[in-house]
Every structure is written in structure tokens, then in C-alpha cells.
Amino acid sequence: MQNIGENAVARPGATTEALGDTDGPDWHGPVNLLIMGSDTRDGQVSGDYGDVGGARSDVMMLLHVAEDRESATLVSIPRDTMVAAPECTAEDGRTVAARQAVQINGLLDQGPFCALDAVAELALATVAGALIVRARSAVLDGRVLPISPSGLALLRLLAQAQGSVVSREEVLPLLGTADAHAVEVAIGRLREAAGRRDLVRTVVKRGYRLALAGE
Structure with missing residues (x-):
């Protein structure tokens, strides 16, 4: 929790003040975090992983960290899960309309917060942030x-x-x-x-x- 620092990213349209100080978000009490593996080709050498655009997340897990930070629970979400996706703001600032049935692994294509909001609705829980993992x-x-x-x-x-x-x-x-x-x-x-x-x-x-x- 103390080592997020400059890796913390604000929602599209939000000010950087939403992140708290330079130590990252100021989380108190129990915290839920969404962990996603990304297959995005952004930033790679041309052709490294083919020419398919966008991003998907075939690995998606919801991490619950206890208030005392002494224990945690991890729940895996199957990539083919169909969910209702609420309206959200994509990384480029455009508004993505709510949808009734979307395969959950494709939501990352609109940005991490679109995926985060859908998982929060699915889990009926507040999800504080998303961690994106790329293979290296x-x-x-x-x-x-x-x-x-x-x-x-x-x-x-x-x-x-x-x-x-x-x-x-x-x-x-x-x-x-x-x-x-x-x-x-x-x-x-x-x-x-x-x-x-x-x-x-x-x-x-x-x-x-x-x-x-x-x-």
C-alpha cells in the first residue's frame, strides 16, 4: 500500500488531487483492489504481439485486504463472465454508454476504470483501484x-x-x-x-x- 507512489492513476477527467499525496492513495480500513493481466500491444515494438488493437484481460482477480493488513482474500473472475457494464469514462475522455451484457475480459479496452466499475457492481462492493499487469x-x-x-x-x-x-x-x-x-x-x-x-x-x-x- 505504501509503495504505489507515482503508479497511481486518477480517473479520466479527475484532478491529480484525487490520488492524495505523493505516497499514493490514502486508504483506511479494508480495501478491495482489482488485479488484471493486460494483453495490450501499446508501447511494444511493431509486430511484437501481432497487429490486433485494444486490450483484453483474460486474468482478472478481486483482492480484499483486511483492515488490519494481516490477511487477504483473492477471488478469480472467469474471463467469459457476462456482466452488465455501467456507463463509464474511457481513457480518452469519451463516455461509454451502459450495456446490458458484455464479456468481462473485454472491458479493459475502454480503460481500467470501466472494468473496475463493472466488477464493483458485480461484487456489490467498493473497489478502490485497479492494478494492471503486463507479461515481462x-x-x-x-x-x-x-x-x-x-x-x-x-x-x-x-x-x-x-x-x-x-x-x-x-x-x-x-x-x-x-x-x-x-x-x-x-x-x-x-x-x-x-x-x-x-x-x-x-x-x-x-x-x-x-x-x-x-x-
């Missing part, structure tokens, strides 16, 4: 590894091929360049981040493939 790591051999967005996109492409060869031409759009040397650099950085050079195998004159289990 992968788990390999039980280790959590920090990997760049382009590295994650590359790892996903190789994994989807299920051991088949991925050509350099298929990798280039992920990197937003036509420079073939950039593929070698990206592969090298992925191997370094994973701490395993054998994770990605080079197939001479064809491309790259992910090492299969047992190799």
Missing part, C-alpha cells in the same frame, strides 16, 4: 526469467511451431525490421536470457527451432 517474463525449468517483449514474442512463435523449424522470414515481422542480422541478435539474446544456449537450435540454411524435451 517466462518460466523455464521452474525459474522465472525476465525477457524483453520481442524475446517473449519470439519464444511464443517458436513454441507454437512445436519443434518444427521457423524461418528467418517468419521471425523478421516480429522484430519490425528487414535486417536478417537482427534475427541472429534476437535469438542470441533469448538464449542468454534463458541461460541455455541449447534452448533454441539453429537449423543450417533453414532457420531455428525450439529444443524438444529430452534433447
Whole structure:
């Protein structure tokens, strides 16, 4: 609670005074927070995660922190839950009309507060704020590894091929360049981040493939 600081964001149209002092919101008593995983492509290198716009939240959890801050309860909300969405203000300041039946994971596309207000109505509770989580790591051999967005996109492409060869031409759009040397650099950085050079195998004159289990 004490480390939110400059990460606190006011509702669209509200003044920054709504956030309290520089230590972030001044919360007293029990607090409910909405935690969402975002698949937004904003701020990524062109093509990292495809060209689909907007944002969805396939992971959504409501966290209740007790007044004494000694315990907490976490409730997961299924991504396909259909909810009534109240009128809300999007991040660009436009008003989004109320809707009767909306899939809950798509509400993040209008901004975190549209999702927050819908969850508050669903839970019949006051939700103080939303925490947005974006992927920046992968788990390999039980280790959590920090990997760049382009590295994650590359790892996903190789994994989807299920051991088949991925050509350099298929990798280039992920990197937003036509420079073939950039593929070698990206592969090298992925191997370094994973701490395993054998994770990605080079197939001479064809491309790259992910090492299969047992190799």
C-alpha cells in the first residue's frame, strides 16, 4: 500500500488531487483492489504481439485486504463472465454508454476504470483501484526469467511451431525490421536470457527451432 507512489492513476477527467499525496492513495480500513493481466500491444515494438488493437484481460482477480493488513482474500473472475457494464469514462475522455451484457475480459479496452466499475457492481462492493499487469517474463525449468517483449514474442512463435523449424522470414515481422542480422541478435539474446544456449537450435540454411524435451 505504501509503495504505489507515482503508479497511481486518477480517473479520466479527475484532478491529480484525487490520488492524495505523493505516497499514493490514502486508504483506511479494508480495501478491495482489482488485479488484471493486460494483453495490450501499446508501447511494444511493431509486430511484437501481432497487429490486433485494444486490450483484453483474460486474468482478472478481486483482492480484499483486511483492515488490519494481516490477511487477504483473492477471488478469480472467469474471463467469459457476462456482466452488465455501467456507463463509464474511457481513457480518452469519451463516455461509454451502459450495456446490458458484455464479456468481462473485454472491458479493459475502454480503460481500467470501466472494468473496475463493472466488477464493483458485480461484487456489490467498493473497489478502490485497479492494478494492471503486463507479461515481462517466462518460466523455464521452474525459474522465472525476465525477457524483453520481442524475446517473449519470439519464444511464443517458436513454441507454437512445436519443434518444427521457423524461418528467418517468419521471425523478421516480429522484430519490425528487414535486417536478417537482427534475427541472429534476437535469438542470441533469448538464449542468454534463458541461460541455455541449447534452448533454441539453429537449423543450417533453414532457420531455428525450439529444443524438444529430452534433447
